[in-house]
Amino acid sequence: MTNALSPENSGASVEPSATATELVTNRPTAAVPAAPVVRWTEDGQAQSAAWRSENGSPAPAEVTLVDDRLTADAAYRLAAAGTAMLWRGDFHNSRQLLQALGRRVDGERRARCAPTPAAEFLADRRRQAHRAAMLGRLLVRLEPGWTLSSLRAPDVRRACDQAYGAPASTATLVSLRELLGVLGASEWRRKGVDIPALGARIHPHYGVFSPVRGEYVDLVAAAPLPSHRLAFDIGTGTGVLAAVLAQRGVQSIVATDQDPRALACARANLDRLGHGDRVELIRTDLYPPGRAPLVVCNPPWLPAKPQSPLDHAVYDPGSRMLRAFLDRLGKHLTAEGEAWLIISDLAERLGLRPDGYLPTAFEASGLRVIDRLDTRPRHPRAADQDDPLHAARAGEITSLWRLTRN
């Protein structure tokens, strides 16, 4: 997560570019662009490794070798100077160093309170980006086969295999921060997230939107079903909403996503829950071909630029996905059909979208609101008074809008 952001509130409707529709039959693999190579000298020997960064950080031009003798203050100074540090010591010490580095970044003098919630949102994202860039300068080397050669290193093979795919045949440099994220994601995937509305767990994969904020899932479980015949789930992520619909007795569901990781994750979850044969997964931009009597979509909620590929499930620059979803909805709903749009009002509360944005957008897309089901977030952040966005988050309402064609 590296770049500064700007809210793009133009509200302009952007027609998405046509992309191929691809039926997902096998486990998809994330597209891996050709990795840049980092070179350095160690003990007089020329060394090289492929660079890997899921958040798109550029490969460092050079690296400085560091080990257990490096103090946190010295690491902070190196990171602040933009120096990439390749860790050659004990793994546990590297984790401690990263934590100490984080505390120093968090302790940096903050700019005064921003004048508006939108400015505060931007400042918060800039702080996050700065933190990620600073911590991202402590690197580790993964050997071919996804092993770590550091002393007391954990076995990271399974986690890297899940997040990155088949092991590289060369050494790879990654930031320790990213590797810890990969290990954490593997643990989440193993444990899963309890979904009370399903009475089951959903197992999110690395980089896939996790349904930890279960309240929106409850809305989909509670809304009156207009039909049991067919539903489209647009932007399926882990497949959680498709699973709820299948459990409610919808006979056939077509679920889409643009992200191959999401589709692989949805396939695994739906198969595990026994709904695999009722849900077709398609890689496409928004809609599958045809019309359905029920179309469900939980789009990214905030109109801001994603800072990394992993952010595409949360940030929707210029509300582009939202507007394209609404603009094209009429061509994919049957005459009596209903769409369920799940979205919170956090963007309006932060001033990233004007009040009344959604009703205006519905009207412009030829849609009528039948009803709206509201809920309040239960996640811990909503009550975190230290969160700079606390005021907006504390009042946030998540809604399921029931829409139909005019």
Ligand SMILES: C[S@@+](CC[C@H](N)C(=O)[O-])C[C@H]1O[C@@H](n2cnc3c(N)ncnc32)[C@H](O)[C@@H]1O
């Ligand atoms: C907020 S997540 C919701 C995931 C899941 N439906 C849920 O409710 O937990 C939004 C999802 O939309 C997907 N997405 C974003 N833009 C898309 C597009 N143009 N077409 C299809 N899917 C898209 C993202 O990859 C992500 O999985």
